[in-house]
Amino acid sequence: MTTxxxxxxxxxxxxxxxxxxxxxxxxxxxVPLAVQNxxxxxxxxxxxxxxxxxxxxxxxxxxxxxxxxxxxVDASECPPTFGVPASMVVGIIAGGDGAIRQAVEGAEDNxxxxxxxxxxxxxxxxxxxxxxxASGRTPYVIGGLQAARAAGLATGCVVCNAGSVVAAxxxxxxxxxxxxxxxxxxxxxxxxxxxxxxxNMLTTATFIRLGRVRGxxxxxxxxxxxxxxxRGQRMLMDELGIAQPQAAELLRQHGSVRVxxxxxxxxxxxxxxx
Numbered sequence: 001m002t003t004x005x006x007x008x009x010x011x012x013x014x015x016x017x018x019x020x021x022x023x024x025x026x027x028x029x030x031v032p033l034a035v036q037n038x039x040x041x042x043x044x045x046x047x048x049x050x051x052x053x054x055x056x057x058x059x060x061x062x063x064x065x066x067x068x069x070x071x072x073v074d075a076s077e078c079p080p081t082f083g084v085p086a087s088m089v090v091g092i093i094a095g096g097d098g099a100i101r102q103a104v105e106g107a108e109d110n111x112x113x114x115x116x117x118x119x120x121x122x123x124x125x126x127x128x129x130x131x132x133x134a135s136g137r138t139p140y141v142i143g144g145l146q147a148a149r150a151a152g153l154a155t156g157c158v159v160c161n162a163g164s165v166v167a168a169x170x171x172x173x174x175x176x177x178x179x180x181x182x183x184x185x186x187x188x189x190x191x192x193x194x195x196x197x198x199x200n201m202l203t204t205a206t207f208i209r210l211g212r213v214r215g216x217x218x219x220x221x222x223x224x225x226x227x228x229x230x231r232g233q234r235m236l237m238d239e240l241g242i243a244q245p246q247a248a249e250l251l252r253q254h255g256s257v258r259v260x261x262x263x264x265x266x267x268x269x270x271x272x273x274x
Contacts, residue, residue, distance in 0.1 A: 083220030114144025136164020
């Protein structure tokens with residue numbers, strides 16, 4: 001596993017801060033290229049997500065440690081960004097929600113627990129399961145993918161080693177080979193960054209394809225704080241050529257940028273495509 005290969009930087013404890021930061025930054029610059037190399041695999045998985053979620057299915061992430069936390073983060077950001085139900089993208093971490101804040105050692109070694117964890121969501125064949133594992137050998141993820149695939153779910157993964165057991169367990173693997181870490185084996189570094197980039201791509205591209213973005217605007221975002229309300233007002237001002245007070249009133253009346261645009265278009269005449 002290249003993620004376990006010894007660091008190319010030696011005697012880290014002897015280096016000044018500037019050298020430590022420069023070395024980490026040097027390695028981090030290799031991550032986008034590694035992701036670029038995996039774009040065809042990412043595309044294949046997005047196409048599956050678009051088809052399944054568009055037909056009423058859901059996306060589930062499973063992972064342990066950093067990988068599991070990244071899945072939880074991505075899932076939790078989809079409702080406020082795209083206005084989708086929280087049940088549409090779900091992140092599950094080995095050891096349960098408590099493992100988000102504090103490591104639960106050994107939880108990743110249970111090969112049957114992921115499938116057991118998924119049962120509370122009544123997973124079905126129209127759903128998609130994506131396993132996240134930098135090493136590509138996490139038993140929790142392998143067992144979950146194998147059980148899900150046998151049950152008819154579409155299965156994918158995000159791993160950072162080539163030819164892994166996790167990749168072999170699923171139909172749509174994404175292999176982003178990031179190589180040795182600055183601190184040997186610490187996959188919260190380059191590998192974690194790569195996984196975050198891929199998860200961003202998976203859900204963002206999927207929800208754009210499913211119509212949750214108009215132009216380049218998050219017209220379905222939840223207006224849950226002042227910043228987002230102000231952003232929504234700016235969207236209406238730019239789209240409709242209206243002043244801030246009118247935009248604020250439209251948003252107050254309709255509670256959504258998309259609905260406000262549709263209502264304004266209906267009042268103005270010909271419908272604006274939404």
